[in-house]
Amino acid sequence: MKTKVSYQKYGKGCVRVIKLLKDGDRQDVREIEVQALLEGDFDVSYYVGDNAPIVATDSIKNTVYVLSKSHDLKVIEDFALVLCRHFLKTYNHVSGVIVNIKEKPWTRLSIAGQEHNHAFQDVSPHIRKTEVRAKRDGSLSITSGLDKLTLLKTTQSGFTNFVRDKYTTLPETKDRMMKSTIKAEWEFSKQKLGDLEKASKLNYNHIFDSSLQSLIQVFAGDPVKGTYSPSVQQTLYDMATDVLNQQDSVELVRITMPNRHNIVFDMTRLGLENKNEIFFPSDEPFGLIEAEVVRGEPPKTKEGNGARINQFSKL
Numbered sequence: 001m002k003t004k005v006s007y008q009k010y011g012k013g014c015v016r017v018i019k020l021l022k023d024g025d026r027q028d029v030r031e032i033e034v035q036a037l038l039e040g041d042f043d044v045s046y047y048v049g050d051n052a053p054i055v056a057t058d059s060i061k062n063t064v065y066v067l068s069k070s071h072d073l074k075v076i077e078d079f080a081l082v083l084c085r086h087f088l089k090t091y092n093h094v095s096g097v098i099v100n101i102k103e104k105p106w107t108r109l110s111i112a113g114q115e116h117n118h119a120f121q122d123v124s125p126h127i128r129k130t131e132v133r134a135k136r137d138g139s140l141s142i143t144s145g146l147d148k149l150t151l152l153k154t155t156q157s158g159f160t161n162f163v164r165d166k167y168t169t170l171p172e173t174k175d176r177m178m179k180s181t182i183k184a185e186w187e188f189s190k191q192k193l194g195d196l197e198k199a200s201k202l203n204y205n206h207i208f209d210s211s212l213q214s215l216i217q218v219f220a221g222d223p224v225k226g227t228y229s230p231s232v233q234q235t236l237y238d239m240a241t242d243v244l245n246q247q248d249s250v251e252l253v254r255i256t257m258p259n260r261h262n263i264v265f266d267m268t269r270l271g272l273e274n275k276n277e278i279f280f281p282s283d284e285p286f287g288l289i290e291a292e293v294v295r296g297e298p299p300k301t302k303e304g305n306g307a308r309i310n311q312f313s314k315l
């Protein structure tokens, strides 16, 4: 049977770099994990075992370390762009580069109110990440975001009026906990990015910080009253919409929100009433809600006016 390679890419994954930025006695630390993959004319390596066009993945790894020397690694999107430019410029037969970078945020310690010169703590379980795809024809895409953002609210969440049939055992509730480990990605508009050179000009760190704030604030709602969530679905949509409202340069937000259930512990057989106080966290199985949100007129709801339904009407 004849076969052909319909797509290929290769490179190095999990290239971990720690860089120290030294300013006299004061040091700063950056830690990243890079995956760099090349697309291009590598056919002969697959068909006849000819490695002549192959840039060894070991060299790709070395390149990450060498280019880290002249970059402060303070903006992961920019470092990814630097890597893309390098591979496209250096190897003519490379047609595209895909760089993924994850960042580990080290937070400087304060001892007795004074910032430490060289001691840090890993206080942030969430991970900042980016994927930059650059092609020789000049096309460019950047998708940045975060993973493992774990949020919990202990009330102002419910789930009612869902399909009820012979498979349904879930009771309706208008007071439950909502916990999720969120993955959020925002795709930058190609028009706002421009070309490989111009793309460095966006303020990716600011966009990250303010998108993170959007996600957290919308999830939590007003600090006193909260915001009632009728479903993970609607909260996800509101979170993504806020990111789009705040960020001109973003054209699509993709959020994955597992619904990590906390189950009310049944105490009736112990002769006790459990007024939504004692739960057992059940991480598996979990609900999995994922959506992509873009700008545009939403379709009309069944009621025909796009208005949000009164969540409490049927309880």
Ligand SMILES: O=c1[nH]c(=O)c2[nH]c(=O)[nH]c2[nH]1
Pocket: 159, 170, 230, 231, 232, 233, 259, 287
């Ligand atoms: O917010 C929710 N969305 C669902 O789709 C769902 N399904 C479920 O069992 N519980 C929940 N909660």
